[in-house]
Amino acid sequence: MTNTPTGFGRMTRKEDARFVRGRGTYVDDVRLPGTLHAAVLRSPLAHARITAIDTRAAEAHPKVRVVITGAVLADRGLAWMPTLSGDVQAVLATDKVRFQGQEVAFVIADDPYSARDALALVDVDYDPLPPVVDARTALDPDAPVIRDDREGRRDNHIFDWEAGDAAATDRVFAGAAVVVAQDVLYPRVHPAPLETCAVIADHDVVTGKLTVWATTQAPHAHRTLLATITGIPEHRIRVVSPDVGGGFGNKVPIYPAYVCAVAGSMLTGRPVKWTEDRSENLMATTFARDYHMHGEIASTVDGKILALRVRVLADHGAFNGTAQPSKYPAGFFHIVTGSYDLEAAHCSVTGVYTNKAPGGVAYACSFRVAEASFLVERLVDLLALELDVDPAELRMRNLLRPEQFPYTCSTGWEYDSGDYPRALALLLETAGYRELRAEQARRRELGEHLGIGLSFFTEAVGAGPRKHMDIVGLGMADGAELRVHPTGKAVLRISVQSQGQGHETTFAQIVAHELGIGPDDVDVVHGDTDATPFGLGTYGSRSTPVSGAAASMAARKVRERARIVASAMLEVSPDDLEWSPGRWSVRGDPTAGKSITEIAAAAHSDLDLPDGVEGQLDASCVYNPPNLTFPFGAYLCVVEVDPGTGQVVVRRFVAVDDCGVRINPSIVEGQVHGGLADGIGVALMELIAFDPDGNHLGGSFMDYLLPTAVDCPSWELAETVTPSPHHPLGAKGIGECATVGSPAAVVNAVMDALRPFGVRHADMPLTPAAVWRAIQGRPLRGDLAID
Amino acid sequence: MQVPASFQYRKATSVAHALSLLAEYGPEARVVAGGHSLLPMMKLRLAHPEALVDINDLAELAEIRVEGGALVIGALVRHAELLSSAVAGRHFPILHDAERVIADPIVRNRGTVGGSLCQADPSEDLSAVFAALRAELVVRGLDGERVVAARDFFVGPYETVLADGELLVAIRVPIRPSVSAYVKVDRRAGDWAVGAAAAVLELAGGVVAEVGIGLTALGARKFVAAEAEDHLRAGPPSGERFAEAARIAAAHCAPTADQRGPVDYKRHLAGELVARALRGAVGRAA
């Protein structure tokens, strides 16, 4: 690949040169003079009253500077902080610990080793309480009350939320010839970014300025939150997020240790650094999913899907800390209608507290589209089984048709555009579906168990609009500022933050496309709140849909300013100029023109500028999306199952994605590759389970399994392009599509392979033990300890 | 950050030096070989040795050779070296079967055969393999050398007969004509075994003259299915007898439930994998 495109197209990622040379700068690489180092003491118990904390021995350690406890924070009003969902969360526990791994004390020492050593010197007395481990018992009348810190709380109920028309849905169900129902658990999984969380807080006692280096997906939101929490005026806070080694939603919230680091820096007058270890990351930071779902699908005898009815019990852990637009406590789960034309649908979600880590809605799920998509695609397959119809055929019959767009689904979303049958047809052709089915039949005769699984998904990405979508009151719009230097080189400052997605390349290509210059002539600045415009950050696949649109609109403003300058240079009316990439020229006389580089120089020169341009070409834009964008895709997975051992091998994975216009196809494909691997991980191996005492059973990469290249087939990708009608570039976002769409394809494939054994459903992860047990008719309960 | 507690570190320059360092630091000293088991335990603060004696420079422990009718594998031989050793693979294909599925290339490049055995983790693949092969372990202390049968080496989980200050120096596998195979089930490439089985058969005149059956992570005493071996010995290597041996192996092991699987599954696996390993081994008899 070369770096030749002037706009869209394949090029090597501009950031890769530093990453492959080991020259990235992550928070842990940042060394400020005089830095102190911190370690967090965590609760060994899931639920216990704290009766005493004795820090004297730790404070006596020669290298320990300060030991911060909940009491120290309480004196400063910092013991509790707001979550992203209107709840509060303990920064350091004062009254009780509510999950294993909860933060209890923060030890600051001269070096990380001493800080870690001194944890053993803090003496905490716990009075154990019975924990709530199984979400299904959280609302029992005799369940221990976890959140007795909240006035008047007598149960573990957080919220009830619903979407769709319950009565209309019930009516359709009552009259339906075929109804299929299934309990489906989407278990608790973890984003597990390879770079764990980390922070350096540096409070300057002279200027009062707080600089926070943090590995975050949302630097601006962090700045505002830190101002709210600490009381430091927001203009004196700078958040810097340098290179980020993966996020997947894990790095959206503010974690207790970040607040402790700020308090620690204020107490010591020195920078305080904290880098989380792997176990802490897996045990205490924001998880994903944990949805106990009951789904029903209604259809006619000949397979016209009529309606969907869904009930969900959502395990939110000990504090309601999900990161999602505040009007949507279950995220965008109500896109559970999927890609089908239904008469009616209804879903209701009940959120409960349990003695588990807080968080949720992380891990590349587009605010719970992952759960929704998984459920509906399992139900469609179960319906196919019930009706004895080919699952591809059943989907084809029920997919939305192109002429139905824009389509408003029964739960209220307006899907912007799509040609679903074309994507499914392309998938079946690319995969050789008919031959695969024939091979499956042949191999079944030989006693071999090939499974073919399909899924079709509709994603909803690119939140806002800000009218409907905000996080802690911050409307979900994003900004971009474009400066064009006198030599025609440009710098784009964006509010979103790459965690590996390749923003420095994609966004440079957007500007290059709009201005007709090379992407290497555009540098992208991100991750520093003092150097970038405000915006909500990167998650929910929103960078290109929102900030990408802002970048494109800013560049178009630059182009219009350039036109005015060019008109002065060429002494013609702006209306007489026409644009070709990189150049304004006189209509009908392409030789009389000026390049963007020449125009930029002129804009900074002594040229007499007409009205509308004061000097320079710089422009900025805040983009408030009119709607979400709705990427979609059709996936097919082929597995082989060994019923004697329960082992599953993924033989093939074919993915057709439609994310609208592709700015850099290589980056899009990279995002798809990662998401598909994620899907295989979630479907087959990833899990956080808890034992009856609330002990976390996935606290290392030996227990929490991530898929490797060996577990993945060579991906087979194809695409259709249906541009978004309302996005300036027609782009729709791709980051989470594959993670959303792929688990159902893998699980459907395994279930298809197990059909001869009469298996209808088994919950993820489909480990060898889970598959074997499903064959025996004694399925494993995935979220609890295996006994 | 995961960091160990502080400890002393000494680099041994010879086996004799290592033994004297171990004596000098006493029972709280530990040998470090590849460090792939010990260092994670130290970082998780599950192990707190006061001193580490590094044996990585002891070239005398890093050889694979045939000597005195046995394949001799130095304790410091890395997994990757055993995997690529043609002589080891020729005599005992089971060694390559097992090494291919131990961890990942990064761990195999550094982790050692001796460290694997001394760790005595119930999930360590080589324990069952060498038990099935009836290997002899050569142990050296300040008082000299002793030889321990692999089957007598393991006392319990994470416990061996090595006394404080003793070093495992080599593994000797007597070379007799045999067929062998190792079959493992894991949840992911590079994962520890959910269960695995090792089978070594010495066939003579249409009967099983001697047989070794090892089980990994399935709660078999000393990593072997002795009752199943007894069943097969002196009879023909037939499918029915293999099936019965598999059933016996499953009945006699005592797996425990964990996130890798429940007891019934692991017991089933013991039978299934013993049968497959036996068939796989016999399938290699050309």
Ligand SMILES: Cc1cc2nc3c(=O)[nH]c(=O)nc-3n(C[C@H](O)[C@H](O)[C@H](O)COP(=O)(O)OP(=O)(O)OC[C@H]3O[C@@H](n4cnc5c(N)ncnc54)[C@H](O)[C@@H]3O)c2cc1C
């Ligand atoms: C990610 C990962 C995955 C793994 N997967 C597997 C797997 O699938 N199957 C498997 O079998 N193993 C697996 N292992 C373990 C791997 O094989 C280790 O390398 C091995 O268990 C220990 O070897 P080592 O040389 O690293 O030993 P070390 O960690 O150096 O030592 C282990 C123990 O043995 C002692 N010791 C070492 N050498 C001697 C000696 N010569 N004499 C006396 N005592 C000694 C040490 O004091 C220590 O107590 C895995 C390890 C990792 C990190």
